Amino acid sequence: MSDELDRLPDTEPVKDPGLPEHQYRPSDVDEAQATRAERQISGMFTVATLLLIGFCVAYIMIDKDQTFLGWSAMNFTLGATLGGAMLLMGVGIIQWAKKLMGDHEMVELRHPAGSTAEDRVDTLKDLNDGINESGFGRRPLIRRTLFLSMGALALPTVILLRDMGPLPYGHKNTVWKKGMRVVNDVAGTPIKPSDLQVGQLVNAEPAIMYETDEDGHPVLHGTELLQEKSKAAVIVVRMRPEDISPAKGRENWGVDGILCYSKICTHVGCPISLWEQQTHHLLCPCHQSTFDLADNGKVVFGPAHRPLPQLPLAVDADGYLIAVSDFTEIVAPSYPELARDQKRLDDKS
Amino acid sequence: MRKLSTRRRHPLAGIVVMLLALGVVGGVYSVVAPEPAKAETVSAQDVKAGRQLFLIGCASCHGKNASGIETKRGGNYGPSLIGVGAAAVDFQVGTGRMPMAKSAPQAPVKDPEYTAEETKQLAAYIATLGPGPAIPDDEYTDISGKSARQISEGGEFFRTNCTACHNSVGAGGALPGGKYAPKLDGVSAKHIAEAMMTGPQQMPVFSDDVITPEDKSNIIAYIKAVQDQPNYGGMAGGGLGPVSEGLFTWIIGIGGLLIAAIWIGAHGARVKKK
Numbered sequence: 332m333s334d335e336l337d338r339l340p341d342t343e344p345v346k347d348p349g350l351p352e353h354q355y356r357p358s359d360v361d362e363a364q365a366t367r368a369e370r371q372i373s374g375m376f377t378v379a380t381l382l383l384i385g386f387c388v389a390y391i392m393i394d395k396d397q398t399f400l401g402w403s404a405m406n407f408t409l410g411a412t413l414g415g416a417m418l419l420m421g422v423g424i425i426q427w428a429k430k431l432m433g434d435h436e437m438v439e440l441r442h443p444a445g446s447t448a449e450d451r452v453d454t455l456k457d458l459n460d461g462i463n464e465s466g467f468g469r470r471p472l473i474r475r476t477l478f479l480s481m482g483a484l485a486l487p488t489v490i491l492l493r494d495m496g497p498l499p500y501g502h503k504n505t506v507w508k509k510g511m512r513v514v515n516d517v518a519g520t521p522i523k524p525s526d527l528q529v530g531q532l533v534n535a536e537p538a539i540m541y542e543t544d545e546d547g548h549p550v551l552h553g554t555e556l557l558q559e560k561s562k563a564a565v566i567v568v569r570m571r572p573e574d575i576s577p578a579k580g581r582e583n584w585g586v587d588g589i590l591c592y593s594k595i596c597t598h599v600g601c602p603i604s605l606w607e608q609q610t611h612h613l614l615c616p617c618h619q620s621t622f623d624l625a626d627n628g629k630v631v632f633g634p635a636h637r638p639l640p641q642l643p644l645a646v647d648a649d650g651y652l653i654a655v656s657d658f659t660e661i662v663a664p665s666y667p668e669l670a671r672d673q674k675r676l677d678d679k680s
Numbered sequence: 681m682r683k684l685s686t687r688r689r690h691p692l693a694g695i696v697v698m699l700l701a702l703g704v705v706g707g708v709y710s711v712v713a714p715e716p717a718k719a720e721t722v723s724a725q726d727v728k729a730g731r732q733l734f735l736i737g738c739a740s741c742h743g744k745n746a747s748g749i750e751t752k753r754g755g756n757y758g759p760s761l762i763g764v765g766a767a768a769v770d771f772q773v774g775t776g777r778m779p780m781a782k783s784a785p786q787a788p789v790k791d792p793e794y795t796a797e798e799t800k801q802l803a804a805y806i807a808t809l810g811p812g813p814a815i816p817d818d819e820y821t822d823i824s825g826k827s828a829r830q831i832s833e834g835g836e837f838f839r840t841n842c843t844a845c846h847n848s849v850g851a852g853g854a855l856p857g858g859k860y861a862p863k864l865d866g867v868s869a870k871h872i873a874e875a876m877m878t879g880p881q882q883m884p885v886f887s888d889d890v891i892t893p894e895d896k897s898n899i900i901a902y903i904k905a906v907q908d909q910p911n912y913g914g915m916a917g918g919g920l921g922p923v924s925e926g927l928f929t930w931i932i933g934i935g936g937l938l939i940a941a942i943w944i945g946a947h948g949a950r951v952k953k954k
Contacts, residue, residue: 354950398910406912429948515890517836522890532884534840568884604844607855607882614856616844621856632856 350436358430368430375423382416504657504676505537505563506551507642512538513567513591513652521651524586527569530608535567535591536560537654562662564594565642566604567652570611570625578627584643586652591642592628593662596620598635600664613639636665656680722804730805733798737779746809764878765812766803771874773799775867777881785858786881813877819893821869823901831905834898841886842899849906851920855882865907869900 358365389408397404446454467474512521516534519541527533540560542550551559572588584590592613594602601617611625620633628639640662643655659680661673687693735744741758743749748760761768772778776790794802803815826834839848847853850864859882864872873896879885891899 354952355954357949357951360951360953396910401911403910403912425944429944516840517833518892518895520890526887526889528879528885528887530879530885531887531890532841533890602844604841605855606884607859608879608884609882612856616853619856 350438353436356430356434359434365431368426372423372427372431375419375426379416379419379423382412382419386412386416505662506539506559507537507563507654507657509654509656510647511654512647513565513642513644513654514538514541516564521649522567523650524589524646524652527567527589529569529571529588531569532604532606532608533567534594534604535565537563537565561600562595564602565591566594566606566613567591567644568606568608568611568624574611575625576627581627581641581643584641584655586644586646589644589652590624591644591652591654592622592624593640593642593658595640595662595664596635597630597637597639597663597665598633603639722800722807726801726804727808728805729798730801730803733794733802734805737793738802741780746806761806761809763810763812764806766807766815767813767874768878768880769803769806770799770815771871771878771880773802775871786860789862813874816870816873816877816893816896820873820896821900823869823897823904826898826901826905830898831901834895834900834902835906837891837895838899838902841891845883847921850903864903869897869904872900872903873897 358368386409389405389412393405393408395403395405399407445451462468513535514521514537516536519536519538521538522533522535539550540556540563544550549556567589568591569587569589572585575585575588575590577584594604596603596615596617598615598618598620601615603613603615603620603622605614605616606612606624607614611623612631613622613624613628615621615633615635618634620635621631622635622639623629623631624639628641630636630638637660640658640660642658645653645655647653659676661669661676663669734742734746738746738758738761741749742761743758746761749757751757772787773794774792774796776792777787779793780787781790792799806812807814842850845853845855845861846864847861852863853861855861861883874880875883876886876891876896876899877888886896888896
């Protein structure tokens with residue numbers, strides 16, 4: 332709107348000091364300097380071209396297993412040539428702009444950002460014409476059903492999100508059950524109490540993870556194995572029995588100072604096994620929740636709200652560590668319906 | 681040569697050839713054969729010398745009988761060393777962690793105070809106090825002939841048991857209260873094996889019954905294999921992970937670029953001449 336410019340006062344309260352006197356660059360006043368700068372800049376562009384050819388040569392010629400100062404020779408050369416070429420091109424362009432391109436002060440007045448009044452009227456008219464012709468306002472049934480279907484578009488998202496993983500507590504807690512052996516993770520070997528020294532940590536799994544059926548196929552495999560593993564993973568630790576203070580009803584959950592806890596943090600479910608053998612503290616690396624394993628997995632620091640679930644242990648006839656039952660607390664990160672599901676779990680047992 | 685070949689049917693020729701062959705085989709074997717693993721010989725002299733060193737350098741914290749000194753609050757001034765075994769002494773003294781320079785949440789690695797001979801004598805003395813793990817032999821530390829399968833198996837054990845504290849490439853990590861898991865770069869195979877066997881400081885024990893000597897040597901082979909890998913990505917930045925690397929890129933990298941851009945904009949030669 333040109334009238335806005337017209338409304339500016341003719342006399343300003345502070346006198347416009349104007350622009351300072353223009354100062355020239357060496358290359359503006361001395362032709363030899365300008366030629367020198369030109370040669371410099373074109374030299375940089377030429378070297379950049381050579382480096383880019385060097386990039387192609389290196390890519391074809393250098394063996395990918397060759398090393399240079401402990402780095403991959405090929406990656407190093409590719410990075411050095413390509414990076415060098417781009418750097419030289421950039422420096423060249425800046426030099427060009429600073430030394431040779433036009434160098435005079437320009438004044439550009441700010442213009443109002445809005446469209447002109449005519450444009451606004453035209454746009455509104457076009458929009459209203461469209462609405463009238465489509466009958467959007469006159470046919471409410473179409474309009475409402477359109478909004479309905481757009482709302483329904485959110486349903487598949489909700490359903491898909493809900494099925495992204497297993498619910499923390501579905502029909503059962505974990506695959507642990509009475510008599511299942513505690514086996515060493517990776518190796519799958521059962522564990523005897525005498526295998527463990529005071530201060531020992533064993534990353535363990537339920538034996539079913541390593542069992543096969545009569546055809547020799549693993550009992551659990553694929554997604555199911557991973558899902559069960561993500562809930563049933565445990566750590567077995569041994570402390571001096573006199574250091575442990577078991578809660579009421581948990582006095583016989585350990586074997587000679589050997590205790591078993593869930594590996595799943597009760598905060599957001601990270602696997603934890605940062606065990607400090609002298610303080611008996613277990614630290615979660617994600618948000619620093621710290622659990623005291625000598626004190627029933629009590630939270631001693633951090634955002635976790637529930638103690639770490641403990642798995643009651645016993646020894647079977649062959650002398651190997653077994654679970655007495657499944658976890659009595661829900662193994663999962665905390666979630667809104669946890670109290671309800673814990674109650675369901677308590678009722679079942 | 682003709683003379684030699686004319687006697688090839690001599691009755692003694694067979695015996696001579698056989699003796700020669702035996703000589704060659706024996707000679708070659710004695711050169712090529714690996715030296716038999718010598719058991720670390722410990723004499724009564726070593727134990728005596730070790731006790732002297734202990735009384736001078738260690739007893740002030742660990743007690744004159746190495747049974748530890750308790751503080752008034754029931755904590756440990758220096759823990760009991762009875763039953764910790766030679767491996768624990770070799771690790772703690774051999775890596776310079778002991779003797780501690782000052783009281784701190786954790787004894788850091790530093791240049792060893794004792795020579796290899798003195799460390800051996802100290803270990804010999806402590807080993808006599810009670811049964812404990814001995815200094816590991818080649819079964820744990822010899823990783824020369826490890827196959828790719830064994831190394832990847834060692835990697836599985838490493839990721840399950842070690843990465844929680846030591847990071848997936850052994851770069852180390854922080855623990856509560858000023859403690860930390862040290863980086864494994866440049867730690868000798870013997871010291872890694874000893875740490876697994878004895879559980880120094882806050883580190884848990886990984887006994888041979890659960891993580892077998894073969895598993896341990898596979899883990900060591902994996903650590904060494906990871907460290908010997910050429911760095912295809914350029915500078916690793918300590919391998920500390922995306923958070924520290926991102927922080928570095930945003931603050932030092934992008935910040936540096938900003939400063940460079942401002943510098944470029946602010947500078948330019950001007951002359952008074954017209």
